[in-house]
Amino acid sequence: MGKTVLLYNPSTVFFDLPLALLAIGTPLESDYNIIIIDARIEKNIDELLQRHIENTLLVGVTSLTGAPLKDAIAFSKKVKALDDTIPVVWGGWHTSLFPEQVLKDVPAVDISVQGQGEESFREIVEAIDNQLSLSEIKGIAYRKKDGSIQKTAPRTIQNMNSFERLNYDLIDVEKYFKAKGKRQFDYISSTGCFFRCTFCADPFVFNRKFTSLESDRIFEDLKYYHEKYQFDDVNFQDETFFTYPKNILELASKLKSIGTPFTWASTMRADQGNRMSFEDFKLCKEGGLRRLLIGVESGTQEMMDWLKKDIKLEHVLLCAERCRELNISVIFPFIVGFPNETNKSIQGTKSMVRKLAFMSDGFETPIFYFKPYPGTQITSEAVKNGSYKLPETIQEWSEFDYIGSKGPWVSNQLFSEMERLKFYLKLNRQQKVYLSPLRWVAKKRIQKMFFGLPLEKRIVELIKPSKELS
Numbered sequence: 001m002g003k004t005v006l007l008y009n010p011s012t013v014f015f016d017l018p019l020a021l022l023a024i025g026t027p028l029e030s031d032y033n034i035i036i037i038d039a040r041i042e043k044n045i046d047e048l049l050q051r052h053i054e055n056t057l058l059v060g061v062t063s064l065t066g067a068p069l070k071d072a073i074a075f076s077k078k079v080k081a082l083d084d085t086i087p088v089v090w091g092g093w094h095t096s097l098f099p100e101q102v103l104k105d106v107p108a109v110d111i112s113v114q115g116q117g118e119e120s121f122r123e124i125v126e127a128i129d130n131q132l133s134l135s136e137i138k139g140i141a142y143r144k145k146d147g148s149i150q151k152t153a154p155r156t157i158q159n160m161n162s163f164e165r166l167n168y169d170l171i172d173v174e175k176y177f178k179a180k181g182k183r184q185f186d187y188i189s190s191t192g193c194f195f196r197c198t199f200c201a202d203p204f205v206f207n208r209k210f211t212s213l214e215s216d217r218i219f220e221d222l223k224y225y226h227e228k229y230q231f232d233d234v235n236f237q238d239e240t241f242f243t244y245p246k247n248i249l250e251l252a253s254k255l256k257s258i259g260t261p262f263t264w265a266s267t268m269r270a271d272q273g274n275r276m277s278f279e280d281f282k283l284c285k286e287g288g289l290r291r292l293l294i295g296v297e298s299g300t301q302e303m304m305d306w307l308k309k310d311i312k313l314e315h316v317l318l319c320a321e322r323c324r325e326l327n328i329s330v331i332f333p334f335i336v337g338f339p340n341e342t343n344k345s346i347q348g349t350k351s352m353v354r355k356l357a358f359m360s361d362g363f364e365t366p367i368f369y370f371k372p373y374p375g376t377q378i379t380s381e382a383v384k385n386g387s388y389k390l391p392e393t394i395q396e397w398s399e400f401d402y403i404g405s406k407g408p409w410v411s412n413q414l415f416s417e418m419e420r421l422k423f424y425l426k427l428n429r430q431q432k433v434y435l436s437p438l439r440w441v442a443k444k445r446i447q448k449m450f451f452g453l454p455l456e457k458r459i460v461e462l463i464k465p466s467k468e469l470s
Contacts, residue, residue, distance in 0.1 A: 005025070005032045005059075006037065006049075007059075007062075008039070008060070009038040010064065010072045012067075012068050015179040017171065017186040022170055024118055024121040025167070027118065028125055029167060032057065036170050037049065041172070045075070050082065056086055060091065061089070063093065063094035065094045067401075072090065076090075087128055089112070091113035092113075098397075099114050100112075101394060103141060103142070110142060111124060111134065114154065115155060116158060117139075135152065137152060157210075160191060165224070168225065173185075182232065182233065185262075186235050187225070189213045190210065190213065190238045190243065192209045199373075215250035233290065234288075235264070242273070242276075245275065252286070268294050270296070270316045273294065273322070290328070294332055300348035316356075331364045333367075336368075336410065339370075340409075341409065364429065367421065372390070420451035420454055421449075428446060
């Protein structure tokens with residue numbers, strides 16, 4: 001094999017298979033030696049880098065906003081320290097949002113890719129290998145020889161059915177199963193999103209465009225992968241898996257016809273579920289559907305409309321009722337702490353959380369705090385009116401915590417109140433026999449929405465680590 005294309009996934013707290021790196025690596029493997037180094041799985045990163053750097057044509061790095069940027073920067077610097085002639089290419093969410101800032105702030109990065117990267121990255125590799133200009137490659141930004149930064153025209157989203165089947169043998173799949181603690185396979189059947197939610201960056205990154213694989217392609221892919229890797233469950237990584245319900249129903253029917261060899265989990269918008277019949281849900285269940293993730297965000301229609309969710313609360317409840325009857329688990333995420341959110345909105349969210357949590361033991365209602373993520377309409381408006389200031393450098397973005405922190409519009413009182421609610425919601429779902437009395441207390445507290453003097457929290461923390469329940 002000839003020249004090496006080295007791909008790097010920075011350290012993060014989750015163990016999903018690196019689908020983005022597989023997507024850009026697979027089309028190149030017939031002409032290049034593709035090496036994927038995943039810091040979440042491998043411990044000897046420096047040794048692996050030194051082992052493969054000698055014949056490396058270029059290095060590709062995934063960029064995720066927040067702490068993973070620190071590792072991405074450090075790895076890119078290591079590449080340049082070993083051989084400063086090797087181009088370093090970044091792709092992913094952060095470069096899609098800040099294509100030029102990355103190049104300005106990180107001298108070790110030479111090229112950034114925006115949006116769907118399969119075609120852009122392939123063209124970059126071919127251009128560098130053949131010493132051709134980058135100026136005609138769409139969907140990238142790059143540093144020119146004089147140090148200036150050039151951003152090219154955007155690339156329109158490509159039909160995924162034209163892409164070849166991903167080669168998961170580019171990674172050691174068994175290592176990911178071990179890290180997850182289960183034989184769960186990750187797969188993505190679509191890219192983009194048609195919808196306009198104001199708290200989400202998808203409309204900015206994909207311009208409300210969407211492409212998905214046909215049901216036959218998904219089925220044949222999964223059948224092939226299952227024979228090869230013998231997984232028990234598939235986690236579909238699609239943003240909106242049920243955008244074309246007919247496609248998914250055909251897939252469920254095909255899986256059912258071969259004996260439903262594995263279970264699966266996916267996303268669903270409540271309006272999509274509302275347009276499906278009970279029999280449709282039943283077919284999905286019979287075809288392996290184990291769990292859905294249905295974003296609710298708020299418990300009031302006024303806030304839902306402000307967020308431009310384009311769904312009704314009754315859609316959520318209808319989906320919940322069907323899933324309860326069919327014993328389908330559901331995660332219903334909520335968000336509090338939007339700019340100028342009223343107490344009425346917060347109380348409505350708490351009420352909806354309680355209603356869904358008590359409908360089924362298989363329902364989870366995690367609560368998050370709104371973080372002004374770049375690329376969202378809400379964030380843009382907050383920056384414009386001066387109520388929020390975004391980080392200005394990649395170093396500042398590497399400190400950005402969009403999961404754990406409370407966000408700028410959450411008071412200490414609200415934060416304390418919601419953290420206690422979250423604790424009791426998790427305690428209410430515990431199945432351990434020795435926690436049964438505490439679970440009964442948690443249920444009563446949630447019913448009354450009373451969380452003062454949380455003695456149960458201290459008791460639980462004595463029994464087991466608090467991170468499992470708080």
